[in-house]
Amino acid sequence: MIYLDNVTKIYGNGAVGVKNISLDIKPGEFVFIVGSSGSGKSSLMKLLLKEREPTTGNIYINNTNITVLSHKEIPYLRRQMGVVFQDFRLLPNKTVYENVAFAMQVIGCSPREIRRSVPAVLAMVGLQRKAKAYPNQLSGGEQQRTALARAIVNKPPLLIADEPTGNLDPDTAWEIMEILDDINYMGTTIVLATHAKEIVDYMQKRVITIKNGNVLRDIEKGGYDDEY
Amino acid sequence: MNIRNFKHFLGEALRSIFKNRLMSIASVITVASCLLILALSYSVISNLDHMLSGLSNDLELSAFLDNDISDTEIDAIRDEILRIDHVVDIHFVSHQEAEERFQERFGDGNILRGLEGRNALPRSFDIRVNSVENQEFVKNNLDLLIGRGVTDVVFVEDVAESFVALSRGLQIGSITIIAFLSAVSAIIIMNTIKLTVNSRKNEINIMKYVGATDWFIRWPFIIEGVLIGLFGALLAVGVSLIAYTRVVGYEADIPLINFLTDFMPTSAIFAFLIPFCVLLGVAIGVVGSTISIRKHLFV
Ligand SMILES: Nc1ncnc2c1ncn2[C@@H]1O[C@H](COP(=O)(O)OP(=O)(O)OP(=O)(O)O)[C@@H](O)[C@H]1O
Numbered sequence: 001m002i003y004l005d006n007v008t009k010i011y012g013n014g015a016v017g018v019k020n021i022s023l024d025i026k027p028g029e030f031v032f033i034v035g036s037s038g039s040g041k042s043s044l045m046k047l048l049l050k051e052r053e054p055t056t057g058n059i060y061i062n063n064t065n066i067t068v069l070s071h072k073e074i075p076y077l078r079r080q081m082g083v084v085f086q087d088f089r090l091l092p093n094k095t096v097y098e099n100v101a102f103a104m105q106v107i108g109c110s111p112r113e114i115r116r117s118v119p120a121v122l123a124m125v126g127l128q129r130k131a132k133a134y135p136n137q138l139s140g141g142e143q144q145r146t147a148l149a150r151a152i153v154n155k156p157p158l159l160i161a162d163e164p165t166g167n168l169d170p171d172t173a174w175e176i177m178e179i180l181d182d183i184n185y186m187g188t189t190i191v192l193a194t195h196a197k198e199i200v201d202y203m204q205k206r207v208i209t210i211k212n213g214n215v216l217r218d219i220e221k222g223g224y225d226d227e228y
Numbered sequence: 229m230n231i232r233n234f235k236h237f238l239g240e241a242l243r244s245i246f247k248n249r250l251m252s253i254a255s256v257i258t259v260a261s262c263l264l265i266l267a268l269s270y271s272v273i274s275n276l277d278h279m280l281s282g283l284s285n286d287l288e289l290s291a292f293l294d295n296d297i298s299d300t301e302i303d304a305i306r307d308e309i310l311r312i313d314h315v316v317d318i319h320f321v322s323h324q325e326a327e328e329r330f331q332e333r334f335g336d337g338n339i340l341r342g343l344e345g346r347n348a349l350p351r352s353f354d355i356r357v358n359s360v361e362n363q364e365f366v367k368n369n370l371d372l373l374i375g376r377g378v379t380d381v382v383f384v385e386d387v388a389e390s391f392v393a394l395s396r397g398l399q400i401g402s403i404t405i406i407a408f409l410s411a412v413s414a415i416i417i418m419n420t421i422k423l424t425v426n427s428r429k430n431e432i433n434i435m436k437y438v439g440a441t442d443w444f445i446r447w448p449f450i451i452e453g454v455l456i457g458l459f460g461a462l463l464a465v466g467v468s469l470i471a472y473t474r475v476v477g478y479e480a481d482i483p484l485i486n487f488l489t490d491f492m493p494t495s496a497i498f499a500f501l502i503p504f505c506v507l508l509g510v511a512i513g514v515v516g517s518t519i520s521i522r523k524h525l526f527v
């Protein structure tokens with residue numbers, strides 16, 4: 001699914017994003033990326049989204065070397081991955097339904113497909129009764145569930161989440177994690193950067209710890225590493 | 229682009245034009261002013277050219293004669309003129325012919341009716357020179373005859389030449405102004421659309437993340453620019469059409485400058501102006517919007 005071959009990202013100002021990272025993530029895996037602030041988690045996510053280019057090394061997604069894709073091909077790469085952020089990034093002037101439908105409209109889905117898919121995905125994240133609400137009428141957890149619905153409505157094989165529970169209280173964070181676990185159970189590969197120690201410990205998924213841009217450890221069914 | 233997408237793009241464009249309506253109106257007016265100046269210069273230049281082509285038949289010299297001299301003296305003057313080098317043809321204009329020409333050129337309009345009993349128009353010789361370069365030489369020689377039966381020598385070409393120079397100057401001036409104003413209009417449209425782009429930065433960002441193509445993101449902004457350019461063009465064409473028809477309508481009422489009011493027909497002017505203004509307006513819109521969206525696509 002994802003294969004990183006000795007990837008390094010050095011920013012223009014000399015800051016190290018990630019350094020000599022090699023990784024192999026199989027289809028259907030659920031992977032936590034943990035590490036202290038500034039260790040390079042977001043940098044890694046941005047490389048996967050091709051929002052940034054690696055300084056050296058190659059990144060393969062679905063057996064495609066994305067480092068050589070042209071600007072024009074990026075949209076088609078992004079259609080294979082859903083993405084959620086800490087700050088939800090919903091459109092305030094659209095309802096929950098419209099925010100999710102938007103993701104389908106902009107890739108050219110027909111109104112029929114949209115009418116069929118959106119309610120189903122809203123039901124999956126438990127928001128069917130909030131379809132007509134605007135983001136400012138929702139709790140943080142509901143906003144993040146809307147963002148999740150938007151990320152998966154086009155059924156991407158890969159979901160990338162950068163601290164999706166960073167702005168949420170622990171209970172709400174658990175709700176989100178349960179939904180993510182469901183999404184993963186249905187076959188979507190998930191790569192999730194987080195600081196949430198308890199969640200990582202409890203979920204017993206693969207945990208990749210990075211420090212100063214390097215992979216410090218990579219454990220199947222691991223817990224949060226306290227000493228990194 | 230299919231129909232569904234087009235509807236979506238058009239809807240988005242109209243929505244943001246309406247949302248930023250003050251800026252949109254300001255941009256439409258800027259484009260319209262630019263194109264109006266273009267229409268004005270084009271009308272003036274083509275009419276000047278048109279009038280010039282009428283004048284160029286008259287590229288010759290006229291030597292006006294003293295009203296008191298006799299026919300014999302006139303014959304002597306004719307012989308003298310024919311002896312000047314480079315003169316190829318000479319034509320005597322009698323009192324009567326002068327009167328006819330005057331009527332023809334200025335019409336037997338009401339203004340002249342009050343002038344019954346005025347002096348007869350002077351007789352003259354129309355003198356053709358073999359080429360333009362020699363006209364100066366011939367004129368110098370004719371000037372020697374002034375006081376000896378000739379009262380005045382007129383270089384018809386003077387008028388023509390200054391017209392040519394004027395027309396050329398206008399052409400250069402208006403091309404400069406048009407280029408400048410087109411750039412200004414494009415910048416104004418750019419700023420208008422930047423407002424839209426900025427108010428939709430988040431939307432564009434999300435569109436990029438969910439895999440919208442650049443063109444899908446770009447179209448609404450381009451359509452917005454095109455619509456602004458198009459409205460501006462239509463406004464300019466409308467105003468100049470009304471103005472031009474008005475001016476052409478004055479023709480019959482100003483007898484003394486009849487030869488200057490030999491206007492080109494409205495249809496001839498606007499057969500060029502309408503498509504040109506519309507195309508330029510649309511082009512300004514496309515350029516303005518493309519520039520303002522460009523940097524937001526690289527996320
Ligand atoms: N656009 C950028 N330009 C320059 N340096 C950057 C840029 N983005 C990140 N960095 C640097 O790269 C390093 C890794 O940052 P990154 O955002 O990947 O960390 P992170 O693990 O996501 O941290 P956090 O947990 O706080 O989100 C940091 O030193 C940061 O200062």
Ligand SMILES: [Mg+2]
Pocket residue numbers: 041042043162
């Ligand atoms: Mg981060």
